[in-house]
């Protein structure tokens with residue numbers, strides 16, 4: 001049975017034999033590398049190698065990615081639920097001039113790359129809306145559908161390493177919720193700058209790893225258990241995995257590359273819990289709390305790595321209690337879009 005997953009011909013867990021001067025990574029002729037013989041379909045019997053089980057949950061098996069969350073059914077539910085919620089929060093599947101950029105142009109093949117695509121729901125939604133555009137969903141684990149539509153390809157790749165797309169061959173790079181997938185976001189942006197064509201678009205969407213109060217009051221006082229949970233998460237990610245909270249720094253990183261212009265940022269606040277009076281926001285808050293409960297349970301495994309091992313259960317329980325009882329808690333979503341100069 002054909003499985004429509006692709007990876008580099010070198011095995012994903014052993015990239016040490018890759019030659020950084022390989023023309024594959026630096027070809028400058030603007031052609032698509034889709035057809036390269038180095039990209040092969042993932043054999044079905046290889047799929048289990050991409051996963052490992054710990055304490056009854058399934059994780060990626062990639063040695064070098066710091067990404068700490070599971071990749072099992074609960075996590076799929078969380079990713080897909082957040083995909084829908086974000087669309088309502090932001091008002092669309094994206095921010096920025098995406099429609100103009102991806103408009104049908106005779107004789108031109110528009111190309112979009114989604115980094116850390118996960119279940120691929122964003123790519124699938126986009127592919128339906130832009131059937132003339134080619135989408136590439138990139139992840140280190142094969143958790144997206146194996147039977148994508150004609151204009152979608154899911155690819156196994158570690159985004160901490162150079163991409164296999166040619167210079168200037170991509171119109172739009174989308175990176176959502178990948179701040180735990182990489183340690184060096186600046187290096188990633190260099191690579192994004194390399195593959196984007198002039199005028200191409202980069203969009204980042206990241207959740208801040210801290211709770212806040214909608215009225216601006218001090219969350220440490222109003223919701224101390226939610227505050228403690230996120231403080232422990234941030235500290236654990238930093239000391240155990242080398243992951244820093246970078247959501248609000250991405251615009252500065254983009255500026256520092258000198259490869260991007262027209263850098264525009266927005267912040268959206270999502271309610272957690274059923275406290276809003278507006279019915280649509282109330283429903284959003286109810287659903288968002290469900291997603292945050294899934295998140296907290298997934299994060300328990302991270303907290304158990306230390307230094308809060310013994311407090312992991314209590315921190316998760318306390319957080320769930322706060323978001324179920326304290327009105328006004330919100331989560332902040334940072335969006336950025338920028339043009340390749």
Ligand SMILES: C[S@@+](CC[C@H](N)C(=O)[O-])C[C@H]1O[C@@H](n2cnc3c(N)ncnc32)[C@H](O)[C@@H]1O
Nearest residue numbers: 065067079116117118139140158159176177181
């Ligand atoms: C929080 S999920 C976000 C999924 C999707 N972008 C979305 O917004 O629904 C992060 C994804 O990044 C992937 N990931 C983690 N480390 C990665 C790496 N080094 N290279 C590629 N993907 C990675 C994970 O497997 C996971 O599917």
